[in-house]
Amino acid sequence: MFSTLRSILWAVACVWVLVGCEAGPPPTNLAPAKEKAAQCVEPTQDIRKNHMAYLMKHRDETVLDGIRTPQHSLAECINCHVAPTRADGSPVHYEDQDHFCATCHTYAGVKLDCFQCHADRPEVTNQPNYQHKIGSSESYHFTNQVSKAASLSAQDVKTLTNEVVQ
Protein backbone atom coordinates (compact mmCIF):
# COMPACT_ATOMS: atom_id res chain seq x y z
CA MET A 1 0.00 0.00 0.00
CA PHE A 2 2.70 2.36 1.11
CA SER A 3 4.95 1.47 -1.80
CA THR A 4 2.12 2.21 -4.30
CA LEU A 5 1.46 5.56 -2.69
CA ARG A 6 5.15 6.35 -2.69
CA SER A 7 5.53 5.55 -6.39
CA ILE A 8 2.49 7.66 -7.25
CA LEU A 9 3.89 10.60 -5.28
CA TRP A 10 7.24 10.12 -6.98
CA ALA A 11 5.62 10.15 -10.43
CA VAL A 12 3.69 13.32 -9.56
CA ALA A 13 6.91 15.01 -8.42
CA CYS A 14 8.66 14.12 -11.70
CA VAL A 15 5.79 15.44 -13.81
CA TRP A 16 5.79 18.59 -11.69
CA VAL A 17 9.48 19.19 -12.46
CA LEU A 18 9.01 18.47 -16.15
CA VAL A 19 6.09 20.88 -16.36
CA GLY A 20 8.42 23.57 -15.02
CA CYS A 21 10.81 22.86 -17.91
CA GLU A 22 8.05 23.30 -20.47
CA ALA A 23 7.75 27.04 -19.88
CA GLY A 24 9.71 28.86 -22.61
CA PRO A 25 11.65 32.08 -22.12
CA PRO A 26 9.49 35.07 -21.34
CA PRO A 27 8.87 37.45 -24.24
CA THR A 28 11.70 39.95 -24.62
CA ASN A 29 10.91 43.55 -23.93
CA LEU A 30 11.62 45.16 -27.29
CA ALA A 31 11.99 48.85 -27.67
CA PRO A 32 9.53 50.48 -30.10
CA ALA A 33 12.10 51.17 -32.83
CA LYS A 34 13.28 47.59 -32.79
CA GLU A 35 9.79 46.19 -33.15
CA LYS A 36 9.53 47.97 -36.49
CA ALA A 37 12.85 46.73 -37.91
CA ALA A 38 12.57 43.53 -39.90
CA GLN A 39 15.88 42.03 -38.83
CA CYS A 40 18.70 42.47 -36.35
CA VAL A 41 22.31 43.01 -37.52
CA GLU A 42 22.53 39.21 -38.01
CA PRO A 43 19.77 36.63 -38.51
CA THR A 44 17.76 36.28 -35.30
CA GLN A 45 18.72 32.67 -34.58
CA ASP A 46 22.39 33.47 -35.12
CA ILE A 47 22.34 36.53 -32.90
CA ARG A 48 20.48 34.64 -30.13
CA LYS A 49 23.10 31.94 -30.09
CA ASN A 50 26.26 33.90 -30.86
CA HIS A 51 25.76 37.50 -29.70
CA MET A 52 28.35 37.09 -26.97
CA ALA A 53 30.99 35.94 -29.47
CA TYR A 54 30.26 38.88 -31.77
CA LEU A 55 30.44 41.28 -28.84
CA MET A 56 33.66 39.80 -27.51
CA LYS A 57 35.38 40.02 -30.89
CA HIS A 58 34.15 43.55 -31.47
CA ARG A 59 35.19 44.74 -28.01
CA ASP A 60 38.79 43.64 -28.58
CA GLU A 61 38.92 45.21 -32.04
CA THR A 62 37.56 48.46 -30.62
CA VAL A 63 39.72 48.73 -27.50
CA LEU A 64 42.97 47.46 -28.97
CA ASP A 65 42.81 48.86 -32.51
CA GLY A 66 40.14 51.56 -32.46
CA ILE A 67 37.84 49.85 -34.96
CA ARG A 68 34.39 51.29 -34.36
CA THR A 69 32.03 49.71 -36.85
CA PRO A 70 28.43 49.98 -35.63
CA GLN A 71 27.32 46.50 -36.64
CA HIS A 72 28.34 44.53 -33.53
CA SER A 73 28.72 47.45 -31.17
CA LEU A 74 27.18 47.03 -27.71
CA ALA A 75 26.16 50.69 -27.69
CA GLU A 76 24.15 50.10 -30.87
CA CYS A 77 22.48 47.00 -29.35
CA ILE A 78 21.37 49.10 -26.41
CA ASN A 79 20.42 52.01 -28.62
CA CYS A 80 18.01 49.85 -30.59
CA HIS A 81 16.71 47.35 -28.04
CA VAL A 82 16.37 49.25 -24.79
CA ALA A 83 14.03 52.11 -24.08
CA PRO A 84 15.66 54.50 -21.58
CA THR A 85 12.58 54.67 -19.40
CA ARG A 86 9.35 52.79 -18.85
CA ALA A 87 6.00 54.29 -19.74
CA ASP A 88 5.83 55.83 -16.26
CA GLY A 89 9.22 57.52 -16.71
CA SER A 90 11.19 55.32 -14.30
CA PRO A 91 14.65 54.26 -15.53
CA VAL A 92 15.21 50.70 -16.80
CA HIS A 93 18.39 49.05 -15.51
CA TYR A 94 19.87 45.66 -16.24
CA GLU A 95 18.99 44.28 -12.80
CA ASP A 96 15.31 44.81 -13.60
CA GLN A 97 13.31 41.95 -15.05
CA ASP A 98 11.97 44.04 -17.93
CA HIS A 99 15.37 45.16 -19.28
CA PHE A 100 15.81 43.66 -22.76
CA CYS A 101 18.97 41.70 -21.83
CA ALA A 102 17.68 40.64 -18.41
CA THR A 103 14.50 39.03 -19.76
CA CYS A 104 16.49 36.19 -21.31
CA HIS A 105 19.56 36.20 -19.05
CA THR A 106 17.43 35.73 -15.95
CA TYR A 107 15.64 32.82 -17.60
CA ALA A 108 18.94 31.21 -18.67
CA GLY A 109 20.61 31.97 -15.34
CA VAL A 110 23.60 33.63 -17.00
CA LYS A 111 25.24 36.54 -15.22
CA LEU A 112 25.56 39.80 -17.14
CA ASP A 113 28.89 41.55 -16.69
CA CYS A 114 28.78 44.16 -19.47
CA PHE A 115 26.79 46.74 -17.57
CA GLN A 116 28.99 47.04 -14.52
CA CYS A 117 30.90 49.47 -16.73
CA HIS A 118 28.84 50.04 -19.88
CA ALA A 119 25.69 52.11 -20.02
CA ASP A 120 22.67 49.81 -19.84
CA ARG A 121 20.23 52.23 -21.45
CA PRO A 122 20.52 54.78 -24.24
CA GLU A 123 21.44 58.30 -23.36
CA VAL A 124 18.80 60.52 -24.85
CA THR A 125 19.97 64.02 -23.98
CA ASN A 126 23.34 64.01 -25.75
CA GLN A 127 22.47 61.37 -28.30
CA PRO A 128 20.96 62.75 -31.50
CA ASN A 129 20.92 59.23 -32.92
CA TYR A 130 18.75 57.76 -30.19
CA GLN A 131 16.96 54.69 -31.50
CA HIS A 132 18.07 55.45 -35.00
CA LYS A 133 16.32 58.65 -35.74
CA ILE A 134 14.96 58.44 -39.22
CA GLY A 135 17.29 59.86 -41.85
CA SER A 136 20.25 59.87 -39.47
CA SER A 137 23.52 59.34 -41.28
CA GLU A 138 24.96 57.38 -38.35
CA SER A 139 22.36 54.69 -37.93
CA TYR A 140 23.07 51.16 -38.94
CA HIS A 141 19.59 49.94 -39.82
CA PHE A 142 18.61 52.95 -41.83
CA THR A 143 21.78 53.21 -43.91
CA ASN A 144 22.59 49.54 -44.50
CA GLN A 145 19.13 48.09 -44.66
CA VAL A 146 17.11 50.83 -46.23
CA SER A 147 14.66 48.50 -47.96
CA LYS A 148 13.76 46.81 -44.71
CA ALA A 149 13.47 49.99 -42.77
CA ALA A 150 11.19 51.50 -45.40
CA SER A 151 8.33 49.27 -44.27
CA LEU A 152 7.34 51.85 -41.67
CA SER A 153 3.85 53.17 -42.18
CA ALA A 154 3.11 56.88 -42.18
CA GLN A 155 1.57 56.50 -38.73
CA ASP A 156 4.71 54.75 -37.43
CA VAL A 157 6.95 57.46 -38.77
CA LYS A 158 4.80 60.08 -37.12
CA THR A 159 4.87 58.25 -33.79
CA LEU A 160 8.62 57.70 -33.93
CA THR A 161 9.53 61.22 -34.94
CA ASN A 162 7.25 62.68 -32.30
CA GLU A 163 8.96 60.55 -29.75
CA VAL A 164 12.49 61.37 -30.87
CA VAL A 165 12.22 65.11 -31.48
CA GLN A 166 11.82 66.71 -28.12
Added chain:
Amino acid sequence: MSTNQVNEYRRRFMAGLGLVTGATLASNFVLRSTEAAELVSRPDNEPASSAKRWGMLIDVNRLTEGGAAMVEACKKEHGWGNDPQSSAEQQPQWMRVVKVTDKTTQHSFQLPVMCQHCANPPCVDVCPTGASMKRADGIVYVNKHICIGCRYCMMACPYKARSFVHEPLKDQKVHSPRGMGTVESCNMCVHRIDKGQLPACVEAAPEAVIFGDLNDPESRISQAMKALGGKQIRADLGLNTGVRYLNI
Protein backbone atom coordinates in the same frame (compact mmCIF):
# COMPACT_ATOMS: atom_id res chain seq x y z
CA MET B 1 83.76 103.54 -25.43
CA SER B 2 84.20 103.99 -29.14
CA THR B 3 81.35 104.78 -31.51
CA ASN B 4 81.89 101.45 -33.18
CA GLN B 5 81.32 99.59 -29.93
CA VAL B 6 78.14 101.57 -29.22
CA ASN B 7 76.83 100.77 -32.69
CA GLU B 8 77.67 97.12 -32.08
CA TYR B 9 75.62 97.14 -28.84
CA ARG B 10 72.76 98.89 -30.58
CA ARG B 11 72.75 96.33 -33.36
CA ARG B 12 72.69 93.46 -30.90
CA PHE B 13 69.94 95.08 -28.85
CA MET B 14 67.79 95.73 -31.90
CA ALA B 15 68.41 92.20 -33.21
CA GLY B 16 67.36 90.84 -29.80
CA LEU B 17 64.21 92.97 -29.81
CA GLY B 18 63.41 91.72 -33.29
CA LEU B 19 63.77 88.12 -32.16
CA VAL B 20 61.47 88.65 -29.17
CA THR B 21 58.83 90.39 -31.32
CA GLY B 22 59.10 87.66 -33.92
CA ALA B 23 58.64 84.93 -31.34
CA THR B 24 55.62 86.69 -29.83
CA LEU B 25 54.03 87.12 -33.25
CA ALA B 26 54.77 83.52 -34.14
CA SER B 27 53.20 82.38 -30.87
CA ASN B 28 50.09 84.40 -31.63
CA PHE B 29 49.92 83.15 -35.17
CA VAL B 30 50.48 79.51 -34.35
CA LEU B 31 48.25 79.32 -31.31
CA ARG B 32 45.37 81.30 -32.73
CA SER B 33 45.03 79.01 -35.70
CA THR B 34 44.14 75.89 -33.71
CA GLU B 35 41.35 74.14 -35.50
CA ALA B 36 40.09 70.65 -36.14
CA ALA B 37 40.83 71.02 -39.86
CA GLU B 38 43.91 68.84 -39.55
CA LEU B 39 42.00 65.98 -38.02
CA VAL B 40 40.57 63.56 -40.51
CA SER B 41 38.17 60.95 -39.25
CA ARG B 42 39.53 57.52 -39.92
CA PRO B 43 37.11 55.08 -41.62
CA ASP B 44 35.51 53.17 -38.75
CA ASN B 45 36.67 49.77 -40.01
CA GLU B 46 40.33 50.81 -40.13
CA PRO B 47 42.65 50.25 -37.16
CA ALA B 48 44.61 53.12 -35.60
CA SER B 49 47.97 53.50 -37.30
CA SER B 50 51.42 54.06 -35.85
CA ALA B 51 52.05 56.58 -38.64
CA LYS B 52 50.45 59.10 -36.31
CA ARG B 53 51.26 60.02 -32.75
CA TRP B 54 48.68 62.21 -31.10
CA GLY B 55 49.86 64.89 -28.73
CA MET B 56 48.99 68.28 -27.35
CA LEU B 57 50.83 71.48 -26.59
CA ILE B 58 49.44 73.57 -23.75
CA ASP B 59 50.39 77.23 -23.34
CA VAL B 60 50.04 77.79 -19.61
CA ASN B 61 50.01 81.60 -19.95
CA ARG B 62 46.89 81.48 -22.10
CA LEU B 63 44.86 79.41 -19.68
CA THR B 64 42.51 80.94 -17.15
CA GLU B 65 42.74 79.48 -13.63
CA GLY B 66 45.28 76.94 -14.84
CA GLY B 67 42.81 75.25 -17.15
CA ALA B 68 39.87 74.74 -14.78
CA ALA B 69 37.58 74.85 -17.82
CA MET B 70 39.49 71.94 -19.34
CA VAL B 71 38.97 69.88 -16.19
CA GLU B 72 35.26 70.68 -16.17
CA ALA B 73 34.96 69.69 -19.83
CA CYS B 74 36.68 66.38 -19.05
CA LYS B 75 34.32 65.68 -16.14
CA LYS B 76 31.34 66.39 -18.34
CA GLU B 77 32.60 64.27 -21.21
CA HIS B 78 33.50 61.20 -19.15
CA GLY B 79 31.23 61.57 -16.14
CA TRP B 80 33.84 61.32 -13.39
CA GLY B 81 34.30 63.39 -10.24
CA ASN B 82 30.90 62.84 -8.65
CA ASP B 83 30.79 59.21 -7.56
CA PRO B 84 28.19 59.32 -4.78
CA GLN B 85 29.73 57.01 -2.16
CA SER B 86 33.41 57.85 -2.58
CA SER B 87 35.23 60.21 -0.23
CA ALA B 88 37.13 63.19 -1.63
CA GLU B 89 40.36 61.18 -1.60
CA GLN B 90 38.73 58.30 -3.41
CA GLN B 91 37.11 60.34 -6.18
CA PRO B 92 38.60 59.52 -9.55
CA GLN B 93 40.60 62.35 -11.05
CA TRP B 94 41.45 62.15 -14.73
CA MET B 95 42.79 65.67 -14.82
CA ARG B 96 43.66 68.27 -12.20
CA VAL B 97 45.06 71.77 -11.86
CA VAL B 98 48.45 71.88 -10.14
CA LYS B 99 49.91 75.07 -8.66
CA VAL B 100 53.69 75.33 -8.69
CA THR B 101 55.62 77.92 -6.63
CA ASP B 102 59.32 78.68 -6.76
CA LYS B 103 60.28 78.98 -3.07
CA THR B 104 63.11 81.43 -3.65
CA THR B 105 61.22 83.94 -5.79
CA GLN B 106 57.62 83.12 -4.86
CA HIS B 107 56.86 83.06 -8.58
CA SER B 108 53.98 80.67 -9.15
CA PHE B 109 51.87 79.37 -11.99
CA GLN B 110 49.19 76.75 -12.55
CA LEU B 111 49.03 73.99 -15.09
CA PRO B 112 46.58 71.19 -15.93
CA VAL B 113 48.05 67.72 -15.40
CA MET B 114 46.61 64.52 -16.80
CA CYS B 115 48.00 61.39 -18.44
CA GLN B 116 51.02 62.61 -20.40
CA HIS B 117 50.74 59.81 -22.98
CA CYS B 118 54.39 58.81 -22.74
CA ALA B 119 56.17 57.08 -25.59
CA ASN B 120 57.77 54.83 -22.95
CA PRO B 121 54.98 54.55 -20.38
CA PRO B 122 55.96 53.09 -16.97
CA CYS B 123 52.30 52.11 -16.35
CA VAL B 124 52.45 49.75 -19.33
CA ASP B 125 55.74 48.27 -18.14
CA VAL B 126 54.39 47.27 -14.74
CA CYS B 127 50.92 45.99 -15.67
CA PRO B 128 50.72 42.26 -14.84
CA THR B 129 47.82 41.53 -17.24
CA GLY B 130 48.57 43.80 -20.19
CA ALA B 131 45.50 45.91 -19.47
CA SER B 132 47.50 49.12 -19.29
CA MET B 133 48.31 49.70 -22.93
CA LYS B 134 49.55 52.10 -25.55
CA ARG B 135 47.59 52.15 -28.79
CA ALA B 136 49.39 52.28 -32.14
CA ASP B 137 48.81 56.04 -32.40
CA GLY B 138 50.47 56.73 -29.04
CA ILE B 139 47.40 57.03 -26.81
CA VAL B 140 47.90 55.37 -23.40
CA TYR B 141 44.87 53.98 -21.59
CA VAL B 142 43.45 51.03 -19.65
CA ASN B 143 41.76 48.08 -21.33
CA LYS B 144 39.23 47.67 -18.53
CA HIS B 145 38.09 44.31 -19.85
CA ILE B 146 41.27 42.72 -18.55
CA CYS B 147 42.17 45.12 -15.73
CA ILE B 148 42.18 43.30 -12.37
CA GLY B 149 42.38 46.48 -10.31
CA CYS B 150 45.79 45.82 -8.76
CA ARG B 151 46.77 49.50 -9.07
CA TYR B 152 50.44 48.91 -9.87
CA CYS B 153 50.09 51.39 -12.73
CA MET B 154 48.85 54.05 -10.33
CA MET B 155 52.04 53.68 -8.32
CA ALA B 156 54.25 53.56 -11.39
CA CYS B 157 52.89 56.75 -12.94
CA PRO B 158 55.11 59.71 -12.00
CA TYR B 159 52.31 62.15 -12.89
CA LYS B 160 49.67 60.70 -10.53
CA ALA B 161 47.41 60.50 -13.56
CA ARG B 162 45.50 57.33 -12.78
CA SER B 163 42.58 56.70 -10.45
CA PHE B 164 40.62 53.75 -9.17
CA VAL B 165 36.85 53.36 -9.11
CA HIS B 166 35.76 52.34 -5.61
CA GLU B 167 32.04 51.81 -5.98
CA PRO B 168 29.41 50.35 -8.29
CA LEU B 169 28.29 52.92 -10.83
CA LYS B 170 25.13 53.45 -12.84
CA ASP B 171 24.24 55.38 -15.96
CA GLN B 172 27.77 55.86 -17.24
CA LYS B 173 28.37 57.75 -20.47
CA VAL B 174 27.74 55.57 -23.50
CA HIS B 175 31.15 56.37 -25.03
CA SER B 176 33.09 56.19 -21.76
CA PRO B 177 32.46 52.99 -19.77
CA ARG B 178 33.59 53.21 -16.13
CA GLY B 179 33.21 50.58 -13.46
CA MET B 180 34.13 49.47 -9.98
CA GLY B 181 37.45 47.68 -9.53
CA THR B 182 39.19 49.09 -12.55
CA VAL B 183 41.79 51.79 -12.97
CA GLU B 184 41.05 54.70 -15.28
CA SER B 185 42.76 57.76 -16.68
CA CYS B 186 42.69 60.31 -19.47
CA ASN B 187 42.36 58.48 -22.77
CA MET B 188 42.76 61.64 -24.87
CA CYS B 189 39.05 61.24 -25.72
CA VAL B 190 39.90 58.35 -27.98
CA HIS B 191 36.26 58.02 -29.06
CA ARG B 192 36.30 61.60 -30.32
CA ILE B 193 39.69 61.29 -32.04
CA ASP B 194 38.43 58.24 -33.92
CA LYS B 195 35.55 60.35 -35.21
CA GLY B 196 37.90 63.18 -36.23
CA GLN B 197 36.93 65.46 -33.36
CA LEU B 198 39.17 67.25 -30.87
CA PRO B 199 39.43 65.99 -27.27
CA ALA B 200 36.90 67.66 -24.97
CA CYS B 201 39.54 69.59 -23.00
CA VAL B 202 41.11 70.98 -26.17
CA GLU B 203 37.72 72.18 -27.33
CA ALA B 204 37.25 73.90 -23.97
CA ALA B 205 40.49 75.90 -24.34
CA PRO B 206 41.02 76.42 -28.07
CA GLU B 207 43.23 79.51 -27.56
CA ALA B 208 45.68 77.72 -25.30
CA VAL B 209 45.99 74.18 -26.60
CA ILE B 210 47.11 72.73 -29.91
CA PHE B 211 46.21 69.16 -30.61
CA GLY B 212 47.72 67.21 -33.48
CA ASP B 213 50.05 64.65 -34.94
CA LEU B 214 53.57 64.75 -33.48
CA ASN B 215 54.90 62.45 -36.19
CA ASP B 216 54.00 64.84 -39.01
CA PRO B 217 56.63 67.62 -39.21
CA GLU B 218 54.15 69.82 -41.12
CA SER B 219 51.36 69.60 -38.55
CA ARG B 220 50.50 72.72 -36.57
CA ILE B 221 51.64 71.20 -33.32
CA SER B 222 55.02 70.17 -34.75
CA GLN B 223 55.50 73.62 -36.28
CA ALA B 224 54.58 75.30 -33.00
CA MET B 225 56.98 73.12 -31.04
CA LYS B 226 59.73 73.82 -33.57
CA ALA B 227 59.20 77.57 -33.23
CA LEU B 228 58.48 77.83 -29.51
CA GLY B 229 59.72 74.65 -27.88
CA GLY B 230 57.54 72.52 -25.67
CA LYS B 231 58.62 71.36 -22.23
CA GLN B 232 57.89 67.98 -20.72
CA ILE B 233 57.13 67.67 -17.02
CA ARG B 234 59.84 65.55 -15.43
CA ALA B 235 61.81 65.44 -18.68
CA ASP B 236 64.61 63.84 -16.63
CA LEU B 237 62.69 60.57 -16.63
CA GLY B 238 63.13 60.24 -20.37
CA LEU B 239 59.53 59.19 -21.00
CA ASN B 240 59.03 61.34 -24.11
CA THR B 241 55.59 62.62 -23.23
CA GLY B 242 52.92 63.36 -25.80
CA VAL B 243 51.60 66.28 -23.72
CA ARG B 244 53.95 69.28 -23.79
CA TYR B 245 53.79 72.69 -22.10
CA LEU B 246 54.77 76.23 -22.98
CA ASN B 247 55.79 78.85 -20.39
CA ILE B 248 56.43 76.54 -17.47
